[in-house]
Amino acid sequence: MLRLYLFFVLVFGVLFVFSHCTEDSKTADLYFPESLPAEVSVKTTLGKEENLRKLQSVSKQKGMSLEEWKDSEKNKIDDSQINRYYAKEKTGPSGFDVSIDMIDSKREGIRRRLAWTRIFKIANVSVSSDESFYFPISKINLKNAITTGNSDHPKWTIVEWSDFNCSFCRKSHPASAAIRKKYGKDILWIRKDYPLESETKEGLLALSVMRCIYSERPPLYWQSLDSVYELKFFSLTSMKNKLEASSVPGNLIESCTSEKSLSRFEEVVRKDHSEAVSIGVGAIPTILVNGRFIVGALDLVSFEKILKATLPSK
Template sequence: MLRTLFLLLAATLLPAQPPSNWQAATTLPGLDMKGLTLAQQKVVLTILRDSTCPCGCPMQLAQCRVEDPACSQSLTLATLVLEAAAANKTAPEIRKILADSPLVKAGTQRDRILLDPVSINILGAPFKGPANAKITIVEFSDFQCPFCVKAIPQLDALLKAFPNDVRLVYKQFPLDTHSQAALASRASLAAHAQGKFWPLHDKMYANSRAINRQTVLDWAKEFGLDMPKFTKVFDAPETQAAVARDLADGSRAGVNATPTIYINGKKYQGALDIAKLSPIIANELKGK
């Protein structure tokens, strides 16, 4: 009881934290406006004070810069506004540039199951299902990702439910947090060069914790692969570069976790569950 009274008394005696007063701030963390005219600075500050940060916080861009200076999205967008002002863009032009930026567009689509379509290069990538399928699902995945392991039976069930209409394309997205994922990606491409991508794919996902160079070589031998050819492709700089290209393709498309799938180029933001995916595929087939 005495401790509670002491804390209450201390709270009344301690000075309250002053508000950030971001609405009156003329400088913002991470933003150098020295090269702008006073009129340009005013335009920048006005736009940042009345534009919402898309990072998910309830703040305006200027407020986010002041109260959460570590936010990379508010910094990126504030810099975009500053650069537009420095290029002598008018306030309406700057607002349009801001609205058209990928970060702002992504923020407006956060609650959608399917986002707007993007272009993804799938030339030469392994796939299963009809080559001329009406629906192409592109999966960015990591061979040591436990969530990717759980997604496999769901995606396989989807292919069985729509055998003539859906194909699944695999794209590499090994995460740095998984020590053998990049090695597994190279191994899968070496198997793909001999037409054995999916057998090794299934084996590695079924034994994701056991993946290392020796086990991968043993599995490749088990599937009857030409081992000198396999090892050559496995260790080739070109194969490492191919994995890097898939990673770059994923990053451009908006992949930030695995597994991530795109349905005819549209990023899917729901559960990877056949009960959720089947009606979406049916709607896509109807052109909805």
């Protein structure tokens, strides 16, 4: 009887140790920092070459690209884990999120930042807390960029990542347009595409068509922005109607909405998106003003404050 008792004690002891070790392993996989770094801090961390090399080295050891590793970590995060941080995040003026879009955007931002935080911990990369970190324009591919303004000696160089099918981008567009009009002679403005649905033709449609128009007649691109941002449902018909209302010639509309043209410019848009992800852009609208990242929709007053804060010293 004593031997049987000792046997069960031994068995339960082994099971306890195994369970404890398994639980420790799960806890190690599901790292929860006290607080999440800001979006701009994530970009700052990814913008440092030594960090990027280290992260890419670890991801290579895992047999995947850095983007695939990020997606893998995001897939491990469930709603209960997002809830750990959601209540702590800043909400609207009333203390509550004011739209489904805002709620979804915030929750997705938490998921993304938690995934990067875990990756940084695994790779032993320190998260930068310096939100004034300078991100050089030389790190951005400008070969196919959409530009306007002063390209010789601008006071401000602004890179904007946006999508026409983005409610926050739509909200921010009037301020961006007003800034370009008011400070055009002092600004080099660069637009980069960040499709919210980069894997579907519908998600790439408007950006691809507008890319084509810019390649043929740049002034017509900027002239048509207001109209295209008014669209909430994108199809070939709705795009054609909006562009026609913006006085874009019919032959150019037909050319830029052809299957051949769409296929060509979809690839350009996807490359913009891949580049943005690689440097840490994970939410739109995002703008880079003289090397400083700002995330989220801006009104004119806020935008002008940013210009003042980033004005180069004489």
